[in-house]
Amino acid sequence: MLDWTFIPLTLNQIISPQTIAFALAALGLAVHFGYTGLLNFGQAGFMAVGAYFFAITATRFDWPLWASVLAALVGATAFAFLLGIPTLRLRADYLSIVTIAAAEIVRYTVQTPDFSSFTGGSDGINGSEKGFEALDPLPDSVYKVGLVPYTNDDIWVIVVGWALVAVAAVFVWQLMRSPWGRIVKGIREDEDAVRSLGKNVYAFKLQALIIGGILGSLGAIINVIPTSLQPNNYGTQTTFFLWTIMLLGGATTVLGPIIGSILFWVVLGLSDGVIAILATSHALPLSQVQQGPVRFIIVGVALMLLVIFRPQGIFGKKKEAYFSA
Amino acid sequence: MPDQNAFAGADAAPILVANGVTRRFGGNLAVDVEHVEIPRGKITALIGPNGAGKTTFFNLLTGFDRPNTGSWTFEGAELAGIPAYKVARRGMVRTFQLTKSLGLLSVLENMRLGATGQLGERFLPALLPFLWARHEAEITAKAMDLLARFKLDAKADDYAASLSGGQRKLLEMARALMSDPKLVMLDEPMAGVNPALTQSLLGHILALKDSGMTVLFVEHDMHMVQTIADWVIVMAEGRVVAEGLPREVMGDQAVIDAYLGAHHDTDLGTLTGQLAVAEDLGAPEALVERIEEEIGDGAGHETEGAGR
Numbered sequence: 001m002l003d004w005t006f007i008p009l010t011l012n013q014i015i016s017p018q019t020i021a022f023a024l025a026a027l028g029l030a031v032h033f034g035y036t037g038l039l040n041f042g043q044a045g046f047m048a049v050g051a052y053f054f055a056i057t058a059t060r061f062d063w064p065l066w067a068s069v070l071a072a073l074v075g076a077t078a079f080a081f082l083l084g085i086p087t088l089r090l091r092a093d094y095l096s097i098v099t100i101a102a103a104e105i106v107r108y109t110v111q112t113p114d115f116s117s118f119t120g121g122s123d124g125i126n127g128s129e130k131g132f133e134a135l136d137p138l139p140d141s142v143y144k145v146g147l148v149p150y151t152n153d154d155i156w157v158i159v160v161g162w163a164l165v166a167v168a169a170v171f172v173w174q175l176m177r178s179p180w181g182r183i184v185k186g187i188r189e190d191e192d193a194v195r196s197l198g199k200n201v202y203a204f205k206l207q208a209l210i211i212g213g214i215l216g217s218l219g220a221i222i223n224v225i226p227t228s229l230q231p232n233n234y235g236t237q238t239t240f241f242l243w244t245i246m247l248l249g250g251a252t253t254v255l256g257p258i259i260g261s262i263l264f265w266v267v268l269g270l271s272d273g274v275i276a277i278l279a280t281s282h283a284l285p286l287s288q289v290q291q292g293p294v295r296f297i298i299v300g301v302a303l304m305l306l307v308i309f310r311p312q313g314i315f316g317k318k319k320e321a322y323f324s325a
Numbered sequence: 326m327p328d329q330n331a332f333a334g335a336d337a338a339p340i341l342v343a344n345g346v347t348r349r350f351g352g353n354l355a356v357d358v359e360h361v362e363i364p365r366g367k368i369t370a371l372i373g374p375n376g377a378g379k380t381t382f383f384n385l386l387t388g389f390d391r392p393n394t395g396s397w398t399f400e401g402a403e404l405a406g407i408p409a410y411k412v413a414r415r416g417m418v419r420t421f422q423l424t425k426s427l428g429l430l431s432v433l434e435n436m437r438l439g440a441t442g443q444l445g446e447r448f449l450p451a452l453l454p455f456l457w458a459r460h461e462a463e464i465t466a467k468a469m470d471l472l473a474r475f476k477l478d479a480k481a482d483d484y485a486a487s488l489s490g491g492q493r494k495l496l497e498m499a500r501a502l503m504s505d506p507k508l509v510m511l512d513e514p515m516a517g518v519n520p521a522l523t524q525s526l527l528g529h530i531l532a533l534k535d536s537g538m539t540v541l542f543v544e545h546d547m548h549m550v551q552t553i554a555d556w557v558i559v560m561a562e563g564r565v566v567a568e569g570l571p572r573e574v575m576g577d578q579a580v581i582d583a584y585l586g587a588h589h590d591t592d593l594g595t596l597t598g599q600l601a602v603a604e605d606l607g608a609p610e611a612l613v614e615r616i617e618e619e620i621g622d623g624a625g626h627e628t629e630g631a632g633r
Contacts, residue, residue: 171452179443179461180451186427186438192389193425197439198413198504199446207448319484320429 005147006273012148013265020161021047021223022265026245026257027168028215034251035176036208037188039096042083043216043242045103048234049079050217052110055128055229056118065131069221076217080210088205103239111231125229132157132225154226161222165258168215173254175211184208237296244299247306250313252320259314271298338401340365340508340539341386341417346395348381348563355381356392357563363508363556368530368540370550370571373560374583379543380422382560383512387419388412400507414441416507422516422543426493426500428486432477435485435496436468437461439503468503475499475529491522498529509533511542515549527553547575559583 013019025047032038040046053075058068083102087094110119119125138152150158175181183204186194191201223233245264249256275294278284286294312318339362348356356378363369371379384390386397388409396405399417413419427435437443443464444450445457472478475495480488485496494514501509514530515523531553533540544550550557550571557574559567561583567574574580 174452174454175448178451178454179437179445179457180448182430182434182438183446185430185434189427189429190425192409192421193427194438195389195409196387196413196419196421196425197500198410198418198441199438200408200410211448319486 003277004273006276007270008147010266010269010273012146013269014262015145015158015162016265017157017161017222017226019261019265020158020165021219022242022245023165023258023261024168024219024222025216026242026249026261027165027172027254028212028219029242029246030251030253030257031172031175031208031212031215034246034253034256035181035188036184036205036212037092038088038205038209038212039092040099040209040212041096041236041239041243042099042101042103043212044234044236044238045099045106046076046079046213046216047220047223047238048103048106048110048231049075050214051220051224051229051234052106052119052125053217054221055125055224058128058131059125060118063131065135068128068131069218072217072221073214076213077210080206080213084206084209088202088209100236100239103234104236107231107234119231120229122231124231125224128229129153129225132160157222157226164218164222168218169254169258172215176254180204240303241299244303244306247303247311247313250316252317253313253315256313256315263314268295268299271295338365339363341397341399341541343386343397344395346382346385346392346397348378348385348390348392355563356385358382358395358560358565361558361565361568363539363541365539366534366537367555368534368542368553369556369558370554371541371543371558371560372545372547372550373566375545376562377560377583378563379560380512381563383419383510383543386412387417387510413504413506416504417510418501418504418506418508419510420494420497420501420512420514422512424490424493424497426485426488426496428484430485431482432472432485432488432496433465433468433481435500436472436503437464439500440464440467441504464503471499471502474532476525491518491526494518494526495522495529498526502533506538508539508541511540513543513545515544515546523549551575 025043028046029040029043032040032043050072054068054072057063057071058065063071079102083095083098087098109115111122113121115121116123133153133156136153136156138156141152143150143152143155176185183194183199186199187201187204191205194204195201220234241264245260246257247260248264249258249260272291272295275284275286275291279286279288279291306313312320341363343358343361345360346356346358347354371382373379381390385392385395386404388404388407388411392405396403398404399412399415402415404412404415404417407415427438430438443457443460445454445461450456469478469481472481475498477488477492477496477499480492485493488496494517498509498511498514511530514526518526527549530540530542534555542554554571557567557569557571558565559574559577559580561579566579566583567577569577
């Protein structure tokens with residue numbers, strides 16, 4: 001008997017908090033790379049910093065929701081300063097090296113036993129959602145969307161999450177059509193040209209790094225609230241999922257990262273399901289352990305194909321594709 | 326026409342004065358300028374063979390590179406050590422030898438980028454268009470004016486990447502004018518521009534002077550220099566070897582040496598151009614013949630490298 005219920009279940013990925021989280025973080029990455037040309041390979045690090053600042057202040061110090069969210073934003077900003085001040089005056093490559101390393105440093109540091117009274121070590125942190133769920137106006141009940149039952153708290157996260165995505169999208173859209181956006185788009189192409197016109201390029205790059213990082217940390221909060229904080233969710237695979245999402249939708253668009261996130265998680269869920277079915281029916285010579293990593297192969301191949309054949313993504317304009325094959 | 330009295334007149338205080346500027350790359354002293362002055366309200370040409378340090382000197386003056394020693398003043402204010410973007414804000418705007426038009430922005434957006442003091446360039450006000458929409462409209466009007474002057478107005482909404490090489494040069498110059506600079510520094514404005522467009526570029530440069538700006542430009546072609554420059558500074562091997570009115574400078578033995586003499590094998594630009602210059606300068610017959618021979622067997626040299 002083959003189990004096809006994964007198909008309707010996967011469709012719930014369209015609205016899931018995970019999709020929201022990756023949409024926000026990929027939008028941040030679009031601010032970094034798509035609009036400003038900053039090669040940030042450590043967006044997972046910005047998410048991790050946001051998640052930990054939020055969860056630690058909420059659970060260990062019982063800060064109210066607004067204060068914990070503020071702490072996450074401050075944390076992401078500080079992280080941007082930390083990475084940006086030494087590297088943004090240098091060539092673009094240095095930022096990519098530093099960000100990928102810094103993101104891993106964050107992930108390993110929070111798992112050290114010495115900090116586990118704060119960070120929970122490799123177990124992560126549970127229970128940071130209390131402040132958020134206290135604001136839930138929905139009556140206690142179970143709602144069914146498709147085949148999946150949602151508690152009122154689940155629905156509350158999803159509603160707030162998508163509202164946040166909408167606000168972030170309008171924010172980035174307005175920013176990029178303003179004179180500020182004009183400057184960062186100029187920087188993406190040739191920062192000396194922009195400098196020669198009297199613009200403080202370094203300050204604009206730092207601002208872009210902060211804004212994108214903050215969007216990443218907001219995404220992480222939406223990811224943490226309905227489940228828990230797991231340090232291994234913020235490894236390099238998260239960063240490369242985000243790159244795939246951004247390039248899939250279009251790096252120089254606002255809708256691209258959002259639609260890209262939806263498509264990415266639906267397709268990934270469907271391919272996981274299909275592979276599981278093919279493996280259990282022995283059509284594919286894969287053991288249960290081997291099935292998991294296949295998704296990374298798929299994502300890797302998709303990333304390569306995108307960059308080669310459609311660098312502008314689904315929504316981008318060919319002429320504005322930042323790198324051309 | 327060249328102004329015969331470059332340093333005459335009441336407002337003759339030079340707009341830029343540099344002293345003891347040196348820049349070393351390893352053991353190579355690329356720039357070693359003891360003293361140089363740029364006359365206000367005139368067109369000054371900075372000439373010299375490839376590798377003379379002209380562009381490096383440009384980069385130093387505009388804050389794109391830092392000197393090992395030296396100081397210079399612009400409008401009487403010390404400018405050494407000031408970052409490039411602040412130099413531009415003070416009214417000293419440059420263009421680049423390899424044109425830096427921004428291909429992924431429209432021509433009009435390129436122009437708007439050149440404007441200064443736009444509040445919408447700051448992060449928070451950028452989110453509130455009503456704060457800067459009026460200024461943006463003024464900037465756009467000014468940009469369209471300039472584009473019309475440079476005959477690029479029909480291209481305003483195209484990506485700058487779709488422009489020809491010469492049009493990009495024009496766009497870069499027009500963009501530099503958006504900030505109403507006092508000193509415009511053009512790094513090889515004629516390089517790679519076809520003859521017809523060269524004439525109009527010359528016209529634009531003269532128009533800058535008429536509107537009260539000072540122009541400093543780097544150029545290889547002596548004909549251009551003679552046509553429009555009021556004052557000529559000649560560099561060779563990092564030093565200023567001569568300066569003066571174009572006519573005087575052309576006959577200077579140091580200049581002839583710099584262009585044609587000791588380093589004639591290494592410093593070849595366009596051979597044909599050099600021939601014309603050699604004739605202009607009244608170089609010895611033997612030298613002219615030698616160059617003619619080389620043109621004959623050295624077709625590969627015909628295409629001039631865009632620079633160094």
